[in-house]
Amino acid sequence: MEIAGRPGSHALSAFFDDESDAEKASEELIEAGIPKDAITMTPGNRPDIPPIDHIGFLDALTGFFFTEEQRKNYAEALRRGGVLLTVQEVSKAQHDAALNILTERGSIDMDERVEEWRREN
DSSP states (O other): OEETTEEEEEEEEEEESSHHHHHHHHHHHHHTTOOGGGEEEEEOOOTTSOOOOOHHHHHHHBTTTBOHHHHHHHHHHHHTTOEEEEEEEEOHHHHHHHHHHHHHTTOBOHHHHHHHHHHHO
């Protein structure tokens, strides 16, 4: 995905059900040479802490990083306790390496997850 105003830079996002899996993925991204400040981990709601409203955070990224549909789906995944990991402003080679790491570390398929939620209702 191209980032506005930064030709040649790329971004991606991945969702994890488990925070420790997201943390391991983040560590591997750093080991692969992706700058720590290019990686953001946004934890979802957990039973041991008060709920967080993630819509404001995702609203700030609408049209820049996430589509409206993605924003809604990601907000729901965060509400359910998932962890969003984003990698921003990296080269094509770093993007490709990050994609492999996130896939290997068990990021969830959001399309499949959304279908599961629809079947629940």
